[in-house]
Amino acid sequence: xxSQEQVVHRDALRxxxxxxxxxxxxxxxxxxxxxxxxxVAALFYNARQPLxxxxxxxxxxxxxxxxxxxxxxxxxxxGRILMSVVDDSAGWHDTFTGHMDRKSSETKYGAGGSYxxxxxxxxxxxxxxxxxxxxxxxxxxRDIVPNVNFFxxxxxxxxxxxxxxxxxxxxxxxTLRAEMDVLVVLxxxxxxxxxxxxxxxxxxxxxxxxGTPQTPVPKDDPxxxxxxxxxxxxxxxxxxxx
Amino acid sequence: xxxxxxxxxxxxxxxxxxKVVDSGCGYSHLIPKGSxxxxxxREGNQAVDTLFYNAADPSDRYSATDTIAAQNNLxxxxxxxxxxxxxxxxxxxxxxxxxRHDTLGGACAAESNQVRYAxxxxxxxxxxxxxxxxxxxxxxxxxxxxxxxxxxxxxNVPVTTEGGLRFADGISGxxxxxELRAEMDVLMVIxxxxxxxxxCNAYNPTPIEVVVFGEAGTAHSxxxxxxxxxx
Numbered sequence: 001x002x003s004q005e006q007v008v009h010r011d012a013l014r015x016x017x018x019x020x021x022x023x024x025x026x027x028x029x030x031x032x033x034x035x036x037x038x039x040v041a042a043l044f045y046n047a048r049q050p051l052x053x054x055x056x057x058x059x060x061x062x063x064x065x066x067x068x069x070x071x072x073x074x075x076x077x078x079g080r081i082l083m084s085v086v087d088d089s090a091g092w093h094d095t096f097t098g099h100m101d102r103k104s105s106e107t108k109y110g111a112g113g114s115y116x117x118x119x120x121x122x123x124x125x126x127x128x129x130x131x132x133x134x135x136x137x138x139x140x141x142r143d144i145v146p147n148v149n150f151f152x153x154x155x156x157x158x159x160x161x162x163x164x165x166x167x168x169x170x171x172x173x174x175t176l177r178a179e180m181d182v183l184v185v186l187x188x189x190x191x192x193x194x195x196x197x198x199x200x201x202x203x204x205x206x207x208x209x210x211g212t213p214q215t216p217v218p219k220d221d222p223x224x225x226x227x228x229x230x231x232x233x234x235x236x237x238x239x240x241x242x
Numbered sequence: 243x244x245x246x247x248x249x250x251x252x253x254x255x256x257x258x259x260x261k262v263v264d265s266g267c268g269y270s271h272l273i274p275k276g277s278x279x280x281x282x283x284r285e286g287n288q289a290v291d292t293l294f295y296n297a298a299d300p301s302d303r304y305s306a307t308d309t310i311a312a313q314n315n316l317x318x319x320x321x322x323x324x325x326x327x328x329x330x331x332x333x334x335x336x337x338x339x340x341x342r343h344d345t346l347g348g349a350c351a352a353e354s355n356q357v358r359y360a361x362x363x364x365x366x367x368x369x370x371x372x373x374x375x376x377x378x379x380x381x382x383x384x385x386x387x388x389x390x391x392x393x394x395x396x397x398n399v400p401v402t403t404e405g406g407l408r409f410a411d412g413i414s415g416x417x418x419x420x421e422l423r424a425e426m427d428v429l430m431v432i433x434x435x436x437x438x439x440x441x442c443n444a445y446n447p448t449p450i451e452v453v454v455f456g457e458a459g460t461a462h463s464x465x466x467x468x469x470x471x472x473x
Binding site for chain 1: 301302305306307308310311314315316317327328329342346347348349351352353354355356357358360361386387388389390391399400401402403405406407408409
């Protein structure tokens with residue numbers, strides 16, 4: 001990222017850390033896998049009414065895809081678009097393999113990762129991070145839905161058997177444009193299928209960039225023009241934003 | 243994972259409860275631990291959208307992603323353990339004469355129908371309407387916050403090796419069934435899908451049957467009529 005780039009907010013997350021913030025309509029959220037091999041779990045809510053939230057199934061079936069990249073949008077469960085993927089140098093982001101909780105994380109990495117022993121390097125698990133960050137916004141277990149796993153590529157065979165593909169490269173990034181005011185929750189923690197045996201989540205750069213909401217989003221916007229479903233999704237979102 | 247078909251060892255005559263559920267109806271059933279529930283696709287290629295909850299704590303509910311991760315496979319069939327958001331096994335699929343069930347496709351809703359088919363589809367009946375009506379009857383009351391993941395029994399939503407996803411023609415047929423053993427007391431909430439826009443059911447939603455073996459538990463239904471009462 002160039003130093004001249006105007007920035008609303010920037011954070012550097014070490015492995016294990018969590019983050020949440022309202023990204024305003026029109027602003028851009030840029031996630032950068034600084035060293036390569038990052039796995040970042042993410043949840044998205046309508047900041048005005050968090051009962052409306054990211055919906056994995058509606059996102060996949062509207063766009064006939066099993067993963068996310070440039071041109072895809074993230075649908076809420078109310079037929080509206082929360083975020084659009086406007087730029088992506090990683091190429092594939094998973095959304096059907098979920099996240100680990102404390103028990104599965106301890107099974108994978110051992111129970112020796114306590115705060116008493118490791119202080120702030122203790123081994124955070126994704127679900128605990130989600131619950132902490134959601135709790136700050138009055139949200140909880142009932143608000144956790146299938147999440148997006150940025151920089152994670154999992155493919156399926158014809159029989160449905162899954163393969164975790166090698167991680168992304170240093171400097172790869174994905175940029176999402178908020179189509180309404182969106183509460184974004186991130187957990188920079190290991191993915192369940194990551195074959196690396198050590199607990200070593202990689203650094204993540206989180207940047208919120210300024211942007212002016214476009215009304216309407218142009219018809220030839222790559223996300224809007226991707227399919228007739230997305231055209232209707234943008235119409236419904238614009239009606240809501242009016 | 244094998245997709246071989248597995249027939250039940252249970253005789254229909256030993257059932258303790260039977261109920262036909264028409265398409266477009268919501269239905270819920272508290273299934274005691276150890277009981278077996280069979281869902282029958284009576285006429286073929288009907289989608290049965292189903293939610294499961296830990297009856298003792300409904301914030302602990304069926305999780306599609308945990309279920310997929312636990313078996314490292316996208317599709318549900320005999321041997322699949324249905325995993326909850328707290329990592330518990332809610333039920334296990336013990337018999338399946340269809341061979342593959344979906345858990346990526348979610349449930350139809352008025353709003354997602356508008357995106358998928360046309361803005362004017364808003365007022366068509368949908369699975370989420372049936373779910374919301376059923377959930378509103380439970381104590382403590384539940385609502386959209388409690389609709390996270392569902393299974394689509396008898397539905398075929400294949401993912402390609404390149405990452406595409408499509409709604410394929412059904413692989414089910416008249417009389418095919420799936421059978422699940424409850425590993426704890428579970429609340430099962432069904433929407434017998436009313437979708438009229440999708441060719442996967444030949445645009446013709448049809449009745450299903452719920453059959454319970456063992457302790458029968460208690461059922462509730464927002465049926466539009468009672469023509470389909472237990473025989």
